[in-house]
Amino acid sequence: MSDSTDVAPDVAKAVRRRAHGLGERAIGRIFLAPSIAFMALIALFPVFYAIWMSLYDIRGFNREPVGVENYVRALTDPGFWNAAQNTLIFTVASVSLEFVVGMAFALIMHQAFVGRGLTRAVILVPWVIPTAVAAQVWRYMFDHNPGFVNAVLGTDINWLRDPAWSMVGIISADVWKTAPFVALLLLAGLQTIPKDYYEAAKMDGANVFQRFWTITLPLLRPAIVVALLFRTVDALRMFDFAYVFSGYSNSLATLSVYAQRFLVAEPQPGYANALSTVTFVIVMLVGLTFISRMGRHMVGDVGRKEKR
DSSP: OOOGGGSOHHHHHHHHHHHTTOOHHHHHHHHHHHHHHHHHHHHHHHHHHHHHHTTEEEETTEEEEOTTHHHHHHHTOHHHHHHHHHHHHHHHHHHHHHHHHHHHHHHHHHSOOTTHHHHHHHHHHHHHSOHHHHHHHHHHHHOTTTOHHHHHHTOOOOTTTSHHHHHHHHHHHHHHHHHHHHHHHHHHHHTTSOHHHHHHHHHTTOOHHHHIIIIIHHHTHHHHHHHHHHHHHHHHTOOHHHHHHHTTOTTTOOHHHHHHIIIIISOOHHHHHHHHHHHHHHHHHHHHHHHHHHHHHHHHHHHHHHHO
16 A cells, blocks of 8 residues: 555645545635625625614604604605606616617627727727716706707707706716716627627628627627616616706606605605615616526526537
8 A cells, every 4th residue: 555645735635625524615615704794794784774774763863663664655655656767767768778879889899990999998988987077067068058959959948947858868968978888798798709600691691680680689698688787777776867967856856866865855864764775675676687587598598508
């Protein structure tokens, strides 16, 4: 029998691990546990604290437990449902337009042509501008007194006073600001598609639209889902543009603006935390729906590859 010193180092390590009853996964979990616990504490503490605060009626230094009364008030508050409707309209419209514009930008940036680097930089510039700054600039352009947008379009619309037109302005500003982010995510997906697929499709006589519909869209689906997930979750929490354009006005308030109103303008921290918790639950459910659908698509893609 050979001496233990002749055993390879990696085999010796494996033997020692098994002797202690620990495998690689168990050791990995042990080392990751403190980091995961710390991150969970940071992420979950504000959530539980907000839930706890929402169970009280807080006015100044007075605190009275009211149970779920704040949640009942929220669900029966016309202002809350108006904010939810504004948030839904903004989310559906902005995310849809951002996907279309972002896809166009991604396809442009993916092409090889002279000046592609400069084109990419120009497209991505709006994304790096702070949202509050972009909101102020767009509010000034839509303001009726300077009338920049009206001068360009040849109209005489009071964009900041009419709720419907204000929503158009907010959606336009948000699309301008965040469509480049969607384009960046889609561009990353486009760069993973093998060029051989397009060359084979060309040889089969497929035109540009057919190649886009049968090759680009199906293979880009994971990137599309990720882009829609990020933008939908972010749009549901939108605060900056709505607040800069109309302040705490109920006609244009989103869920975040409405919750902020009862935290700052009309201090009722208990009710504000209840509104924030409801908003958090809505965002979480939407995010989990996207993630579950993305997981099913990935499993389906793996299954189809294995069959091939």
